[in-house]
Amino acid sequence: MPMEPRTPRPGCAKRMSAAGFSNAPSIHHRSRSHQVYAPSDRIPDMRGIEFEVAWFDVDVIEYRVSCSNGSFCGTTRLYSGHDDLANAADTLSGFPSNAKDSRRVSLGTLDPHCAGGGIEMNFQCIDSAGHAVVLVTLRDDGGKSRGQLQTVSLCIPVEAASIDSFVAEARSVDETMGSKASLHMAGHPDG
Numbered sequence: 001m002p003m004e005p006r007t008p009r010p011g012c013a014k015r016m017s018a019a020g021f022s023n024a025p026s027i028h029h030r031s032r033s034h035q036v037y038a039p040s041d042r043i044p045d046m047r048g049i050e051f052e053v054a055w056f057d058v059d060v061i062e063y064r065v066s067c068s069n070g071s072f073c074g075t076t077r078l079y080s081g082h083d084d085l086a087n088a089a090d091t092l093s094g095f096p097s098n099a100k101d102s103r104r105v106s107l108g109t110l111d112p113h114c115a116g117g118g119i120e121m122n123f124q125c126i127d128s129a130g131h132a133v134v135l136v137t138l139r140d141d142g143g144k145s146r147g148q149l150q151t152v153s154l155c156i157p158v159e160a161a162s163i164d165s166f167v168a169e170a171r172s173v174d175e176t177m178g179s180k181a182s183l184h185m186a187g188h189p190d191g
Helices: 013-018 083-091 160-171
Strands: 050-056 061-068 073-080 104-109 118-125 132-140 151-159 181-183
Touching: 050 073, 061 083, 061 118, 061 132, 061 151, 073 104, 073 118, 073 132, 073 151, 083 118, 083 151, 083 160, 151 181, 160 181
Parallel strands: none
Antiparallel strands: 050 061, 050 181, 061 073, 104 118, 118 132, 132 151
């Protein structure tokens, strides 16, 4: 017996079409370790990288990290030390300082043998005028129980002013649920 196609939630088809996604059904799964969002949720509306405090205790902060360049997107939850995002901000401060500047920042883990997700961001200039991109690798262990790790790799164009704004936000993120730091994609000031 053939399965009938499912329809997305009301209002999703419009957002999904605008983002270039099909009218596939939305899939939602929640657990303590990760959260998978369907293309119709909020990722396609955001362009860049966003860190949001999801949970914390005395040892670690759990961040929900989303990234999108308009063509590709992903989200994960990662565990990090309390000062790690501020330390990442220190690493990125003043980027780009010259046309050959490059910087690498990692939070969480990309190791598939460790719990939680991770992000690696490689910032680099692409020309002598100082135009820059960030090459992002994002890993989520949501499919680990099925033997399938989830990853996304994408390139996001960024501007020095956006990086400066992200650095300031990342240094001010505190242990408040929902506290955010966003790095906006070049040409998309609202993320």
